[in-house]
Amino acid sequence: MSTGVIRPMMGRDSQFFWDGTAAGELRIQKCNACGVLRFPPGPACPECHAFDRGHVVAAGTGTVFSYVVHRYPPVPGKELPIVIALVDLDEGVRMVGEVVDAVSDSGADVEIEIGMRLRVDYRTIDDELTLPFWRKA
Known part of the structure; x- marks a missing residue:
């Protein structure tokens, strides 16, 4: 596990x-x-x-309220940099989550902005854990 x-x-x-x-x-x-x-x-x-x-x-859609690009320190199980966003769900609550596909392969360019539309997706880690993450809508 x-x-x-x-x-x-x-x-x-x-x-x-x-x-x-x-x-x-x-x-x-x-x-x-x-x-x-x-x-x-x-x-x-x-x-x-x-x-x-x-x-x-929830519909699984929302907009970026705020975000950070995490470059250091290392995070177990993650390749840096990672983008963490505060997402305003369409239902009216906010949720923190990782945004994938928002960083270029070199890690130098970030393609995310406040107000950007996102949709949820899921990654199954094992039989006991499936994590939500966000990608551009």
């Missing part, structure tokens, strides 16, 4: 999200009491404080 990838924390508040990525779905937590969407997921609604959680399946 050693894949060289930094594994995310998985718990009862986020398991629905990871079950979704394994199924090819980008799931966002929804309060069943008041309908508010939230990411990252948590135990209680930030609006009405209810513990009645559910989820919706």
Whole structure:
């Protein structure tokens, strides 16, 4: 099971999200009491404080709100540089994720900008982990 990838924390508040990525779905937590969407997921609604959680399946599209190009230090399982973006999902929540195909082969040029449209894709790491990532729409 050693894949060289930094594994995310998985718990009862986020398991629905990871079950979704394994199924090819980008799931966002929804309060069943008041309908508010939230990411990252948590135990209680930030609006009405209810513990009645559910989820919706997102379209998997959004826009770049902000980004960084990570060049150093090394990241286990990644070839640098990598682009990490804060993505405004069309559903109204923000999510952090890696953007692939945004760096030239030489690593010198970055092809990403604020407002760029992105779509989610998935990479299966092993039987227990499928990670979402982003690419140009």
